[in-house]
Every structure is written in structure tokens, then in C-alpha cells.
Amino acid sequence: MGKRSLKVGVIGAGAAGLVAARELTREGHQATVFEQGCRPGGVWVYTDAVEEAHMPGAKEVREQVHSSMYRNLRTNLPREVMSYTDFPFTRTWQDSRRFCSHQEVEAYLEAFADAFDLNQYIRYQTRVVSLKPLGRPSAHGHALPNGALANAKAQNSSGHAMTNGTEAAQDDAEVAPPRWRISTEPAGTHGSRAPHSEEDFDAVVVCNGHYSDVRRAELPGAESFPGTVVHSHSYRDNQAFKGLTVIVIGASASGEDICREIALTADKVYLSARSWQNPAWAHDSTPFGPRRNVWRRGVPVQLCADGSVEFEGGETAEKVDVVMHATGYKYTFPFLREAGVVTVDDNRIEHLYQHIFPPDLAPSISFVGLPWKVVPFAQYELQAKWIARVLSGRASLPSRQKMHAHIQSFYKELELNNVPKRYTHMLGDKQWAYNDWLADACGDVDRLPEWRPLMYKVAGDTKRAFPERYRDEWPESKLVGIAAQEAQSLGA
Ligand code: FAD
Numbered sequence: 001m002g003k004r005s006l007k008v009g010v011i012g013a014g015a016a017g018l019v020a021a022r023e024l025t026r027e028g029h030q031a032t033v034f035e036q037g038c039r040p041g042g043v044w045v046y047t048d049a050v051e052e053a054h055m056p057g058a059k060e061v062r063e064q065v066h067s068s069m070y071r072n073l074r075t076n077l078p079r080e081v082m083s084y085t086d087f088p089f090t091r092t093w094q095d096s097r098r099f100c101s102h103q104e105v106e107a108y109l110e111a112f113a114d115a116f117d118l119n120q121y122i123r124y125q126t127r128v129v130s131l132k133p134l135g136r137p138s139a140h141g142h143a144l145p146n147g148a149l150a151n152a153k154a155q156n157s158s159g160h161a162m163t164n165g166t167e168a169a170q171d172d173a174e175v176a177p178p179r180w181r182i183s184t185e186p187a188g189t190h191g192s193r194a195p196h197s198e199e200d201f202d203a204v205v206v207c208n209g210h211y212s213d214v215r216r217a218e219l220p221g222a223e224s225f226p227g228t229v230v231h232s233h234s235y236r237d238n239q240a241f242k243g244l245t246v247i248v249i250g251a252s253a254s255g256e257d258i259c260r261e262i263a264l265t266a267d268k269v270y271l272s273a274r275s276w277q278n279p280a281w282a283h284d285s286t287p288f289g290p291r292r293n294v295w296r297r298g299v300p301v302q303l304c305a306d307g308s309v310e311f312e313g314g315e316t317a318e319k320v321d322v323v324m325h326a327t328g329y330k331y332t333f334p335f336l337r338e339a340g341v342v343t344v345d346d347n348r349i350e351h352l353y354q355h356i357f358p359p360d361l362a363p364s365i366s367f368v369g370l371p372w373k374v375v376p377f378a379q380y381e382l383q384a385k386w387i388a389r390v391l392s393g394r395a396s397l398p399s400r401q402k403m404h405a406h407i408q409s410f411y412k413e414l415e416l417n418n419v420p421k422r423y424t425h426m427l428g429d430k431q432w433a434y435n436d437w438l439a440d441a442c443g444d445v446d447r448l449p450e451w452r453p454l455m456y457k458v459a460g461d462t463k464r465a466f467p468e469r470y471r472d473e474w475p476e477s478k479l480v481g482i483a484a485q486e487a488q489s490l491g492a
Contacts (some may be wrong), residue, residue, distance in 0.1 A: 003392045005029055006202035009182045010121075011128045011335070015109060015377050016044020016369035017207035019084060022116045024205070027388035032201070033118075036066070036127040036187035040113040043067050043211050044106040050234035056322060057240030068211045068254075069102045071237040072261065074471055076253050076463070077375060079104070080483035081455045084377050085448065087112050088487035098480075099471035127187040128335045129196065131204060133178035133361070177364035180204045197250040203364040203391055205384070206333065210370065213332040214340075215347075216325045217249050221303035225323070229303075232258055232326040238265045244321040247272055247309055255326030256467065262324075263289040270309075270317050272297045277464060280417065303477065331370065331425075341365065348424035352406055354437070355425055356383055359403035363390045374431040375456055378448055382438035389442050451482040 010020050024031040039045050046069045049060040069256045075291070078098045082105070083089035093107035108240045115117055183198045215229040222229055232254055241262045248259040251273035263269045271294055276282050281296055284486060288294050298312035309317045342358060343350045355357050355370045365465050366387045369380050389395035397403065414424060427434055432453045458479065463470040463485035474480065 003028055003394060005392050007200075008032070008178065008203045008205060008391065009034065009199070009201040010205045010207055011182075012042060012207035012209060013037070013040045013043070013113075013118075013122050013124075014207060014209050014369075016209070016380040016384075017042070017205075018094045018109060018113055018118055019377070019381045020205045020207055020368050020387070021118050021121050023381070023384035023388040024391070025121065027392045029388065029391060030197075031121045033122040034126045034182065034184055034362050035122050035124050035130045039106075039110070039123045040118070040122065041106040041109040042209050043069065044102055044109060045069075046071070046102055046106070048236060048237060052230050052234040054228050055230045055234040055236075056228070056244070057237060057268050058234065064212075065233070066212050067356075068233045070235050070258070070261075073102045073257070074099045075102075075105060076257070076459075076471075078455060078459055078474065078480075079108075080480065080487075081375055081452055081459070082377055083108075083136070084112065084381050086490055088483075088490055088492040090484060090487040090492050097471070098474055109132070115463075123184075123222060125187040126184045128182055129185050130181075130183045130338055131335050131341070131365075132181040132183070132339055133341070133365075134181055134200065135176075135178045143164075143203070159369075164406065175201075177361055180364065191402075196230070205366050205368060205387060207368045207380075208333065208335075210331050210372070213330045214325070215328050215330050217299065217327045219300060219303050219323065221305070224305040225303035225309075225435075226305070226307050227303075227320050227322055228323070229323045232324055233329070235324065241265050241266045245317065245319055246322045246324060247297075247317060247320055248324050248326050249273070250298065250326035250328065251276060251296075252326065252328065258324070258326055259294055260468065263291055263294045267293065268317075269294045270297045270311075270320075271295070272299055272311060274299055347422040351404070353397070353403040353407060354434075356387065357390075357397065357403070359400045359407070362397055362400075362403065363387070367392075370425045370432070371427045371431065373426045373428045375452065377433065378452065379435055379438075380436055382442070382445065384443050384446075385445055395441055395443055402409045449482075449486065451479045451486075455479045455483065 007030045008024050010017050010031055010033040013033050017033050018040055021031045030286050037045055045066060045067055047067050049062045049065050050058050051062065051065050052058065053061045059198045079089040079100050093104055095101045095104040130463045180201045181198055182201060183196050185196050190195050214233045216231060235258055238261050244266045245268045246262055246266050247270045248255050251271055257271050259271045284296060297315055299311050300309050302310040307319050309320045321452055331347060331349055333342060336342055341361065349370060351358055353362065356366050357363060358365060368383045369376065386395060436447045439445045458476060462475055466473060
């Protein structure tokens with residue numbers, strides 16, 4: 001079978017963009033990665049800089065900060081399970097702990113980039129400002145055949161099978177995917193007259209991350225509240241919280257962690273949430289945390305001018321100094337705004353097939369790294385392998401109609417199960433079936449070995465049972481042994 005080799009632009013050199021570059025080039029494509037930062041690693045590249053000047057302890061303030069890492073962050077997954085499939089995370093750079101520091105993860109990602117010589121493809125300090133589909137819109141509103149993918153289709157009729165599915169081929173005849181013009185500016189020059197440059201690509205893989213554009217809870221009364229209201233995106237350390245009364249809103253991984261860290265220096269901390277990992281916690285009024293000075297509360301319903309805060313359920317916290325949203329982040333694609341390629345509604349990126357391809361533009365634009373509550377790196381790798389193979393023609397997509405129908409039935413299923421729209425890309429336990437599906441769709445890729453879901457489960461169970469100690473008390477050795485053996489067989 002003939003293989004297409006395309007010119008592909010990748011946006012971002014975090015964990016997703018790095019593995020996308022590796023898989024694309026392995027498959028014979030030419031990849032160019034645009035990265036606004038000056039190093040690989042994305043969110044793992046720690047910075048003291050923050051976006052909110054009023055965050056206690058803020059040292060350096062910048063308009064836009066990508067990383068949400070705080071100084072003492074340790075991973076919430078064991079390092080073994082965080083690894084890509086063929087680049088074990090068993091070697092130590094500076095921190096051998098199983099739940100290691102953010103510096104160690106950054107070192108791992110840098111080593112991955114070095115091992116596969118990926119820096120040659122990356123243009124650092126280059127921000128993508130817009131992505132434009134090229135080609136005339138057809139009567140259906142899509143771009144008409146234009147460029148390499150369309151040319152590849154022509155080659156197809158002269159004897160090289162480019163897709164496995166006839167339906168897909170018929171669909172392509174109707175509307176071919178566009179090529180893309182990527183416009184960039186030197187990073188750090190936003191809004192200035194610094195020169196923009198433009199380059200055209202056959203396809204684009206979007207890997208821009210989704211932990212930078214903050215989401216905040218509604219807080220009635222915030223305008224007249226005398227305390228400080230901030231987001232955990234700008235939290236770096238607990239030193240400036242000494243003696244304060246703090247409310248942390250949101251009890252997901254970051255909220256819980258930050259709350260325990262702040263409790264080491266603050267006077268009182270209230271952890272506020274709509275629901276709890278362990279439902280029994282909703283009725284538990286005993287303080288917890290390293291100094292037993294953290295209380296669980298419902299969501300804040302009113303911030304008051306006298307500095308108090310009222311919670312759902314009628315309880316009140318007096319003299320609150322800081323209210324910190326740890327309410328997560330929004331998917332955002334500022335460079336796609338003009339093209340109107342994707343719509344984000346209530347944190348659902350509308351109409352994506354398998355969280356990756358918008359059917360009407362597939363396969364020329366794809367997204368890596370959208371699912372959350374997952375073990376990310378290995379999943380990104382499977383997504384990238386599939387994208388690379390679909391672009392080369394070694395794997396095929398169903399017809400557009402079928403992709404649309406699949407998306408509709410997926411949305412129906414979420415609705416039937418009362419899953420809110422904002423959880424569309426939340427996979428949790430479904431991640432393993434999704435990963436298997438991706439591996440199978442590639443045709444020549446092994447499914448992830450069993451020790452990975454098992455280790456993930458042990459990590460989750462241990463965390464729920466011992467939220468304060470789980471990082472330092474790994475309860476089993478069998479899975480760790482299997483992971484070590486696998487690493488050894490890979491030459492690590
Ligand atoms: P990112 O790492 O965000 O990379 C995106 C890249 O795109 C960045 O380098 C950015 O500069 C670049 N970019 C964005 N826009 C543009 C543009 N317009 N032009 C050019 N470049 C652009 N995962 C774990 O496995 N274990 C953990 O313990 C863990 N802890 C976490 C703790 C926190 C606080 C956060 C926020 C996340 C954590 N994660 C953890 C998840 C983590 O986000 C993923 O592991 C993964 O690193 C995300 O990779 P990414 O490439 O998708 O995104």
C-alpha cells in the first residue's frame with residue numbers, strides 16, 4: 001500500500017506535541033512544531049511568574065502564563081504509569097520518588113525529546129496566532145479539494161490505495177479536507193508590531209494543552225468582598241498565607257493538594273465543593289489536614305462586605321482573607337477563533353470523532369490530549385499513532401456520515417446516563433477501553449499492558465484511603481516489579 005507523506009504543523013511542545021512529532025516523523029511525515037515557550041515540557045515547565053498580582057506571594061506578574069505548576073507539586077500518579085509506552089520513567093534525574101516532583105517530570109520529557117531528536121522539529125518562542133483553512137468553501141460550507149491531500153486522492157485513482165474504507169473514499173470525493181495556513185508571531189510580543197510569518201501545511205495537529213485558561217465559580221457579592229479572590233493557576237507556594245483564613249473552592253486533585261499545603265501555614269482553611277470523592281465527607285465536620293485546621297464545606301453562596309462567606313447549608317466562615325478558585329480550566333483555541341473550526345460549549349468541544357477529529361475537516365485537523373481524568377502520556381501516544389496512520393493512509397476513518405452518527409449516539413448515551421455536557425471529555429474508567437480502541441484502530445499497535453490500569457487503580461484506591469500519605473506509602477510490589485521488568489526489556 002502506498003503511504004502519504006504530508007507536511008504537518010503541530011501546535012505545542014508539551015507531552016502531547018512531543019509525542020505527536022515523534023509519531024508523525026516515524027510515519028514518514030514532515031513535522032514542524034510551534035512552541036511559544038523556550039523549552040519542551042509544556043505545563044511541567046515551572047515558572048515563578050503568575051497572572052494575578054494580588055495572589056499572596058506573587059513575585060513576577062505576566063499577562064499570560066502557561067504553567068499551573070506550583071513550587072512543591074508532586075505527581076498524583078506513580079512515575080511508572082505516567083510513562084510513554086517505550087520510554088520508561090524509571091530512570092532518576094534528581095528525584096527518585098515514585099510520586100516525584102514536577103522538575104523530574106520536566107526532565108523526563110526533555111530526555112524524551114533528546115532521545116528521539118525532536119528539538120530539530122521544534123520552533124521555540126513561536127506563538128501560533130491563527131490557523132486558516134485554505135480552499136474555496138463548497139455548497140456544503142466546507143473547503144474544496146486543495147493541495148496534498150487532494151493530490152493524494154488523485155494518485156489514489158491511479159492505483160495506490162490511500163484509504164482502507166470505500167465509504168471514506170466516496171466521502172472524500174464529495175468534500176476533501178483543506179490545507180492550513182499557520183500564522184505565527186515571536187512569543188512575548190503579543191499585540192506589538194513584531195513580524196508575523198505564515199506557512200502552509202497539509203495538516204495540523206493541535207496540542208496546545210488545557211490547563212491555562214481558568215474557569216471560575218460564580219461568587220455573588222465578590223465586588224464588595226474585602227478579601228482577595230484568586231485562581232489556583234497563580235498559586236506557587238504557601239509562605240505568604242501565614243496566619244490567614246482561606247477558602248479553596250474545588251476538591252479535585254489540585255484543590256485537595258493546594259488546600260493541604262496552604263493549611264501548613266494558614267490559620268484556617270475551608271475546602272469547598274459541590275460533591276466529594278468520598279460521599280461520607282459531605283457530612284464530616286471534623287477538621288483534617290496536617291494541622292487539623294481544614295474543614296469541608298458546600299459551595300459558597302454569598303461573599304459579604306464584612307469579610308465573611310456563607311456556604312450552601314447555612315454555615316459561615318468569618319474574616320476570610322483569601323478565596324481561591326481551584327475550579328479548573330477551559331478548553332480554548334484562540335488561534336482557531338477566526339476560522340470558526342470548533343465550538344466549545346460548556347467545556348465540550350462540539351462534534352469531535354473519538355475526541356480527535358472534527359468529521360467535516362478530518363483528517364487534516366486533529367486534537368491530541370483533550371480527554372481528562374486519564375493517564376495522559378501513553379494515551380497521547382496512542383492518539384498520535386492513530387492520527388499519523390490516518391494521515392499516511394495506513395489507517396482509515398469511517399465516512400463523515402458515520403462519524404457524525406457516532407458522535408450523536410455518544411452524546412445520547414451521555415444524556416441517558418445524566419452526564420453533564422462539561423464532562424464530555426472526562427474518561428475516568430472508560431479511558432482503558434478508549435486506549436484499546438485507539439491501539440486497534442492503528443492496526444499494528446499493541447494494547448497497553450495490564451499492569452497500567454491495575455497500577456492506576458491501586459494509586460486511586462490508596463489516595464482515597466490515605467489522602468495525606470499516599471505519595472510516600474506505595475502498598476504493593478508486584479506491579480512495580482512488572483513495570484521494572486518491562487523497562488529493563490526496553491533497555492532502560
Ligand atoms: P501542555 O503541557 O499544556 O502543553 C501545551 C504546549 O502548547 C505548551 O508548551 C504551550 O506553551 C504550547 N502552546 C499553547 N498555545 C500555543 C500557541 N498558540 N502557540 C504555540 N505554542 C502554544 N499528569 C500526570 O500524568 N500526572 C500528574 O501528576 C499530573 N499533575 C498535574 C498537575 C497540574 C497542576 C496540572 C495542571 C496538570 C497535571 N497533569 C498531570 C496533567 C498534565 O497536564 C499532562 O500530564 C500533560 O503534561 C499535558 O500535556 P499537553 O501537551 O496536553 O499540554
